[in-house]
Amino acid sequence: MLLKLTGGRIFDPAHDMNNVVRDIYVRDGRIVDAPSDGKVDQEIDVRGKVIMAGAIDMHTHIGGGKVNIARTMLPEDHAEAVVERTELLRSGCGHAAPSTLTTGYRYAEMGYTAGFEPAVLPINARQAHMEMHDTPIIDKGGYAMLGSDDFLLRMMAANADQEAINNYVAWILTHTQAVGLKVVNPGGINAFKFNQRKLDLDEKNIYYGVTPRDILHRLSTAVTELGVPHPLHVHGCNLGVPGNMNTTLDTIQGAEGLPMHLTHIQFHSYGTEGDFKFSSGAAQIAEAINKHKNITVDVGQILFGQTVTASGDNMRQFAGSPHAHPNKWVCMDIECDAGCGVVPFKYKDQSFVNALQWMIGLETFLMVDDPWRIFLTTDHPNGAPFTSYPHLIKLLMDKSFRNDMLSTLHPEAQNATHLASLDREYSLYEIAIMTRAGAAKLVGLADRGHLGVGAAADITIYTDNADREVMFSKPDYVFKDGQLVVKNGEVVKVTWGTTHVVKPEYDASIEKPLQEYFDKYHTMKMGNFKISNDEIADDGRGSLTIQPLRQGGKL
Amino acid sequence: MTQNNAAKIWHEVASPFCGIASDDLTIEVNGSTVKILENGDAITQAGFETPITDTQPRIQGKPASLAEAVEHIANLFRHSQQPLIGGLGTDLNGARAALALADKSGAIVDSQYSKAAFRNILVLQDTGYMTTTLTEVRNRVDLLVVIGSDIEATFPRFFERMVWNDESMFGQEIESRQVVFIGKAPSGDASTSPGGRKAKVLGCADADLPEVLSVLRALVKGKQVQASEVGGIQVAELQRLAEQLLEAKYSVLSWSAGQLDYDHAEATIQTVCEMIKELNATTRSNGLPLGGKEGDTTVNAVASWQTGYPMRTSFHRRFPDYDPFINETQRILNNNEADVLLWVSSFNVAVTPPQSNASTVVLGRSGMQFETEPEVFIPVGVPGIDHEGRTFRTDSVVSVPLRKLRDSGLPSVFDVLTAVEQAL
Numbered sequence: 001m002l003l004k005l006t007g008g009r010i011f012d013p014a015h016d017m018n019n020v021v022r023d024i025y026v027r028d029g030r031i032v033d034a035p036s037d038g039k040v041d042q043e044i045d046v047r048g049k050v051i052m053a054g055a056i057d058m059h060t061h062i063g064g065g066k067v068n069i070a071r072t073m074l075p076e077d078h079a080e081a082v083v084e085r086t087e088l089l090r091s092g093c094g095h096a097a098p099s100t101l102t103t104g105y106r107y108a109e110m111g112y113t114a115g116f117e118p119a120v121l122p123i124n125a126r127q128a129h130m131e132m133h134d135t136p137i138i139d140k141g142g143y144a145m146l147g148s149d150d151f152l153l154r155m156m157a158a159n160a161d162q163e164a165i166n167n168y169v170a171w172i173l174t175h176t177q178a179v180g181l182k183v184v185n186p187g188g189i190n191a192f193k194f195n196q197r198k199l200d201l202d203e204k205n206i207y208y209g210v211t212p213r214d215i216l217h218r219l220s221t222a223v224t225e226l227g228v229p230h231p232l233h234v235h236g237c238n239l240g241v242p243g244n245m246n247t248t249l250d251t252i253q254g255a256e257g258l259p260m261h262l263t264h265i266q267f268h269s270y271g272t273e274g275d276f277k278f279s280s281g282a283a284q285i286a287e288a289i290n291k292h293k294n295i296t297v298d299v300g301q302i303l304f305g306q307t308v309t310a311s312g313d314n315m316r317q318f319a320g321s322p323h324a325h326p327n328k329w330v331c332m333d334i335e336c337d338a339g340c341g342v343v344p345f346k347y348k349d350q351s352f353v354n355a356l357q358w359m360i361g362l363e364t365f366l367m368v369d370d371p372w373r374i375f376l377t378t379d380h381p382n383g384a385p386f387t388s389y390p391h392l393i394k395l396l397m398d399k400s401f402r403n404d405m406l407s408t409l410h411p412e413a414q415n416a417t418h419l420a421s422l423d424r425e426y427s428l429y430e431i432a433i434m435t436r437a438g439a440a441k442l443v444g445l446a447d448r449g450h451l452g453v454g455a456a457a458d459i460t461i462y463t464d465n466a467d468r469e470v471m472f473s474k475p476d477y478v479f480k481d482g483q484l485v486v487k488n489g490e491v492v493k494v495t496w497g498t499t500h501v502v503k504p505e506y507d508a509s510i511e512k513p514l515q516e517y518f519d520k521y522h523t524m525k526m527g528n529f530k531i532s533n534d535e536i537a538d539d540g541r542g543s544l545t546i547q548p549l550r551q552g553g554k555l
Numbered sequence: 556m557t558q559n560n561a562a563k564i565w566h567e568v569a570s571p572f573c574g575i576a577s578d579d580l581t582i583e584v585n586g587s588t589v590k591i592l593e594n595g596d597a598i599t600q601a602g603f604e605t606p607i608t609d610t611q612p613r614i615q616g617k618p619a620s621l622a623e624a625v626e627h628i629a630n631l632f633r634h635s636q637q638p639l640i641g642g643l644g645t646d647l648n649g650a651r652a653a654l655a656l657a658d659k660s661g662a663i664v665d666s667q668y669s670k671a672a673f674r675n676i677l678v679l680q681d682t683g684y685m686t687t688t689l690t691e692v693r694n695r696v697d698l699l700v701v702i703g704s705d706i707e708a709t710f711p712r713f714f715e716r717m718v719w720n721d722e723s724m725f726g727q728e729i730e731s732r733q734v735v736f737i738g739k740a741p742s743g744d745a746s747t748s749p750g751g752r753k754a755k756v757l758g759c760a761d762a763d764l765p766e767v768l769s770v771l772r773a774l775v776k777g778k779q780v781q782a783s784e785v786g787g788i789q790v791a792e793l794q795r796l797a798e799q800l801l802e803a804k805y806s807v808l809s810w811s812a813g814q815l816d817y818d819h820a821e822a823t824i825q826t827v828c829e830m831i832k833e834l835n836a837t838t839r840s841n842g843l844p845l846g847g848k849e850g851d852t853t854v855n856a857v858a859s860w861q862t863g864y865p866m867r868t869s870f871h872r873r874f875p876d877y878d879p880f881i882n883e884t885q886r887i888l889n890n891n892e893a894d895v896l897l898w899v900s901s902f903n904v905a906v907t908p909p910q911s912n913a914s915t916v917v918l919g920r921s922g923m924q925f926e927t928e929p930e931v932f933i934p935v936g937v938p939g940i941d942h943e944g945r946t947f948r949t950d951s952v953v954s955v956p957l958r959k960l961r962d963s964g965l966p967s968v969f970d971v972l973t974a975v976e977q978a979l
Contacts, residue, residue: 093875318685
């Protein structure tokens with residue numbers, strides 16, 4: 001079947017197409033050339049409408065143990081957002097920690113066609129994939145989390161050579177079925193188990209004598225040398241601590257030119273000035289990002305209201321637990337592998353700190369020049385649920401709306417920011433970069449995020465509307481792999497996306513020390529730790545898509 | 556795996572029959588006979604070695620084909636005012652299918668093990684907790700305090716694998732590990748150290764646990780206690796334990812909610828969990844709830860991610876409607892609030908459906924015996940013996956793959972429930 005989308009305005013930054021009127025043809029799930037005989041089976045008139053590739057959320061906590069703890073913990077949050085079943089759709093619940101089914105439907109309804117779980121604990125990867133398997137329509141993938149696992153720290157303490165570490169990283173990525181590598185509070189989750197309560201960039205883990213800086217260096221080198229397209233995904237030290245902007249600036253400097261992605265940068269951009277000893281470091285951070293072309297960031301914008309914070313960073317989550325709202329929380333140490341902390345939180349617009357967090361996020365968006373290196377996230381659900389993206393897009397695209405919102409916030413916080421004087425408004429083209437072309441490039445998805453011939457036909461079509469929140473809430477059409485899944489903002493067909501992975505090669509010799517390690521110290525066998533390809537296919541509706549490594553990738 | 560003439564030997568087999576899900580079993584399969592060769596115990600032996608007897612479905616006691624049985628169940632569901640899907644002894648895909656069917660048919664879901672599981676879930680939903688997992692315990696525990704539970708009776712290999720292992724990753728002298736029981740004394744010697752040191756027991760009745768633990772928490776917080784004895788335990792003994800907890804570098808407090816079998820035991824668990832949070836002001840301490848066998852953890856996990864809620868959720872109003880008290884199996888059946896009971900028990904022949912006035916359908920392990928023949932009985936395969944599957948451990952973090960060890964031809968719970976759902 002050949003489908004023709006006629007006369008839409010194309011925003012396809014991967015091909016430098018900025019508002020270019022062009023027809024798109026789709027066959028067998030792919031974008032194809034115009035047929036030579038001009039024959040089409042179906043034509044949809046999309047003249048005047050805005051066409052982009054399906055959006056990609058490159059950092060969203062949609063699957064795995066900590067999200068599921070959040071779900072189980074928050075019946076009262078679900079109760080206000082239960083979703084009825086329909087003939088087509090399963091029931092579920094929405095808001096801060098939505099059910100997997102509702103997550104897939106909601107993403108698709110907003111024109112998103114992929115989401116990536118950024119904190120897959122290797123030992124919990126099987127669960128993360130089970131949950132993503134039950135998340136309909138969108139594609140998914142995960143970043144495996146290392147850096148506080150004892151195997152790596154033992155290697156580092158023993159001064160293992162970089163090649164051995166590369167081998168281990170490749171083995172982990174392969175057998176957890178991951179598409180990238182993440183580090184969370186490098187070494188800090190481990191240090192917390194030894195009762196350390198903070199760990200600065202150059203502070204040593206008391207048992208291993210290893211510093212976060214060492215860990216970042218080893219892991220970013222591994223990712224680069226293996227040719228994994230997604231740079232090391234870094235949740236840095238000292239999340240949420242006033243003054244942590246200096247740690248972040250040191251981290252950027254310390255990357256020494258290696259590619260590095262700093263996630264939810266907003267939570268890492270705090271100064272200590274002013275009466276509240278809490279100030280915005282966005283200007284300095286943005287300046288450093290603008291200067292260091294090896295650095296990419298996503299923002300982790302906060303928006304006001306109830307949500308839940310779910311993180312691997314149990315050291316910082318424990319420190320934040322007195323702020324739990326409602327007052328309940330979980331912290332876990334996990335399997336000599338990692339940890340997690342789940343703390344419900346309510347961001348309040350009349351709180352000085354929360355208001356300033358909101359401003360810091362927006363300042364960062366507006367002061368980082370290159371939209372290919374900054375990504376639109378709320379660190380769902382940590383800053384806000386992902387369903388607030390259309391609102392966030394409006395804040396970025398509409399200065400008067402932004403300043404109206406700003407004027408309602410905590411007055412002292414308003415005085416502590418230059419946000420009102422920032423004139424920048426994002427264009428549709430820049431939004432398409434941040435949420436499509438740039439995100440696909442960052443994650444390493446060769447055939448997504450663009451509308452060129454050969455691309456997967458993940459396509460979102462909007463009616464242009466000056467109210468960008470309305471526009472981005474309810475696309476006219478969303479196609480997933482060429483199938484119409486959403487019409488007028490409602491799901492009309494349920495499909496099951498693929499799981500994107502990378503498979504860097506590794507030398508099997510790494511399994512010898514791993515086997516010994518599992519047998520001696522673990523409560524699970526190495527063979528049972530590995531997640532097979534069949535497990536991803538599962539009951540038949542799952543599939544694996546192996547993304548190519550960067551050229552020049554080596555072991 | 557290796558081939559060995561007629562018999563097949565399987566290595567590194569995981570057990571779904573106990574919540575610690577040991578995955579180091581060696582198993583021999585000869586035809587349909589399963590025998591554990593290495594690392595078995597009383598619980599895994601019963602789990603793996605129970606023979607297949609019946610393989611044919613029955614409707615009202617008469618042999619029927621699988622297709623007829625499925626159609627009969629679908630018909631019961633079509634005419635039901637309120638179905639209840641209970642038992643739920645199943646694996647990942649069985650749980651998925653049960654939830655899909657519940658959503659479509661407006662059923663209530665509950666698990667055989669909810670009574671115990673909710674003692675922990677209610678604490679999670681009220682105040683939360685700090686917990687750890689088995690491998691951390693194996694490598695870090697220096698003081699294990701067991702609350703009101705005889706662990707080895709239901710987790711025979713817990714001490715061998717998690718406490719008296721040969722070596723800790725961090726150079727800890729294993730023999731120096733301290734074990735203290737509060738409440739029940741251990742039934743055997745599993746908690747005795749390799750060097751022969753017996754665990755300390757501060758014995759008391761279950762009924763006294765709330766008071767004993769409240770006093771312990773007060774002492775940990777440095778409060779003065781006037782009494783000299785509580786629940787038959789000297790307060791001085793509790794004071795010593797409080798000091799041990801404050802001095803320990805990585806204490807673990809463990810309980811099996813199934814053994815805290817008294818009304819509102821969740822309040823006791825909450826006291827322990829809040830005390831653990833307080834201990835973490837200065838040192839590290841964690842809880843370790845033990846439970847989760849036969850799909851218990853799995854069904855709660857799957858329900859939470861698919862619906863937002865664990866067990867005890869009704870789909871009658873077309874959306875998930877959670878109530879841990881209203882949606883309880885026995886209460887519903889006692890009040891005749893369900894007219895069809897679909898009972899799933901694929902692991903354990905002893906877990907049979909409760910007596911009730913509801914039309915009862917059983918998807919049960921082959922060999923299950925009934926006082927009253929159910930309306931429909933379908934012998935189903937055991938996950939991890941008759942078909943592949945996955946199951947969660949007690950910590951709800953680690954899940955293990957379950958293998959197909961023999962070819963029995965028995966359908967899985969997923970097969971049957973998916974067929975029923977599609978027939979609706």
